[in-house]
Amino acid sequence: MRNIYDKKHILACLGMLLCFAIMVSCTEWDEYKKYTKDGEIIYVGKFDTAVVFPGKERVRLWGLLTPDPKIVKCKILWGTTDSVMYDINPTESGNVFDQTFAVTEGTKSFTIYTYDSDGNSSIAVTSTGNSYGARYRNTLYNRKIKSIDYDTDTTTIYWDIIDKMLGPVQMEIRYKAVTGDTVVITPATESVSILKGLQYQTEGFTYRTVFKPLPVKENVVCIDTFCTAYSAKGIPTFVEKELDRSLFKAASLTGDASAQGGSGGVAGMWDGSAQNNYGGANFTDIGSGGSSPQMVTLNLGLKAKLSRITIYPFQEWWGAYYEFSTIHQFEIWGSSAPSSNGTLDASWTLLTSGVLAKPSGQGTGQESAADVAAAQAGFTFDLDSNAPKVKYVRIRCLQNKEGFYKSNSEAFFSVAEVRLYGLLPE
Numbered sequence: 001m002r003n004i005y006d007k008k009h010i011l012a013c014l015g016m017l018l019c020f021a022i023m024v025s026c027t028e029w030d031e032y033k034k035y036t037k038d039g040e041i042i043y044v045g046k047f048d049t050a051v052v053f054p055g056k057e058r059v060r061l062w063g064l065l066t067p068d069p070k071i072v073k074c075k076i077l078w079g080t081t082d083s084v085m086y087d088i089n090p091t092e093s094g095n096v097f098d099q100t101f102a103v104t105e106g107t108k109s110f111t112i113y114t115y116d117s118d119g120n121s122s123i124a125v126t127s128t129g130n131s132y133g134a135r136y137r138n139t140l141y142n143r144k145i146k147s148i149d150y151d152t153d154t155t156t157i158y159w160d161i162i163d164k165m166l167g168p169v170q171m172e173i174r175y176k177a178v179t180g181d182t183v184v185i186t187p188a189t190e191s192v193s194i195l196k197g198l199q200y201q202t203e204g205f206t207y208r209t210v211f212k213p214l215p216v217k218e219n220v221v222c223i224d225t226f227c228t229a230y231s232a233k234g235i236p237t238f239v240e241k242e243l244d245r246s247l248f249k250a251a252s253l254t255g256d257a258s259a260q261g262g263s264g265g266v267a268g269m270w271d272g273s274a275q276n277n278y279g280g281a282n283f284t285d286i287g288s289g290g291s292s293p294q295m296v297t298l299n300l301g302l303k304a305k306l307s308r309i310t311i312y313p314f315q316e317w318w319g320a321y322y323e324f325s326t327i328h329q330f331e332i333w334g335s336s337a338p339s340s341n342g343t344l345d346a347s348w349t350l351l352t353s354g355v356l357a358k359p360s361g362q363g364t365g366q367e368s369a370a371d372v373a374a375a376q377a378g379f380t381f382d383l384d385s386n387a388p389k390v391k392y393v394r395i396r397c398l399q400n401k402e403g404f405y406k407s408n409s410e411a412f413f414s415v416a417e418v419r420l421y422g423l424l425p426e
Helices: 003-037 266-270 370-379 402-408
Strands: 047-057 058-066 073-078 083-085 096-103 106-115 125-132 144-147 156-160 168-177 180-187 192-196 203-213 231-235 240-244 259-261 285-286 294-313 329-334 348-356 379-382 390-400 414-424
Touching: 047 106, 058 106, 058 125, 083 096, 144 180, 144 294, 156 294, 168 192, 180 192, 240 294, 266 294, 266 414, 294 329, 294 348, 294 370, 329 402, 329 414, 348 379, 348 390, 390 402, 390 414
Parallel strands: 047 125
Antiparallel strands: 047 058, 058 096, 073 083, 073 106, 106 125, 144 156, 156 192, 168 180, 168 203, 203 231, 240 414, 259 285, 285 414, 294 379, 294 390, 294 414, 329 348, 329 390
16 A cells, blocks of 8 residues: 555656646746747847957948848947948958948947848947047147258258157158258158258248057057147257257267276266266266377267367366366367268368466466366367368367376376357257
């Protein structure tokens, strides 16, 4: 009897489970029918790839479509109300989508659907991108000019540094040359522009800077450029100004003495530390002794008609300005294109010669307050006004102070600082 009861119990349980399964299946089917009462769900082929390229108050959407001949339209949505719709013919497009459309400035998220002729849509595909407008444009500025070297045949513009994060591309310079209207384009990575044939005595030039926003994703390059307004440089007026020492560099020509000591090397002559003493100055020691004149050459970085030079004597560690290696008798030479052999031949012009003399006239070991003041102010000498423009300046020491006091030809020398002045455009 026990076995019969157990079998009846098991059969009853199985019947209840079967009824429950049938009820659940019916419920799921009813739910499914609610969503498919008009037919089964049909999905259209979607975008396999979608890339948004930024532009000037617009974007370019490029993508690859899943091969599906049913696709006839594409809808792109962003923001809350903005959208565009395009007709698509996959046979003609080869499953490539490439469209450009207007978008207000800012970073946007784009949602993309494709549709068939019955209005069935694809699964949504999203991609983000940027549009640039007034906010970006207001951060841009025309690249500043550091200096200009005007010459008969060639005018050289030296550009100041520019913020690379703004995406500078190039500078465009327009001017009237002997041969007619001319445009010179210089990449923003360069710091010099060459204008050939500019008649600067009668003509100026205009210039602007072109920018392209930096990619926010690799290879996603902006489709547009942004340009500043043109700035104008008129016919130059020349005034005496100090040359830009940041352009200076050592020329190291044949025959030059090397920097034997000092804390600044040859460049210590133009680093701005003229007023410091031995303990802190960047100064230059030239040569290592001997009776021959010692010399060193500076590349000015541009050609200029020089007017004067100021030499600051080095202060020895014991405080003296007019002792040992300080220049006594010297020459200053200039050249626009020196000979490769380094000799002072016809390619060089003597600009001036002189002596760094104590105002007091006192002997070695004696320096008055006036002597110290003169040394700290620097010794200024006028340069030959009839000399041509030069790009290279040579300081030639004929005798230092030790040689002067000992009546010999010692010509190694030390210099705390030199400054050069010339007629430059205002």
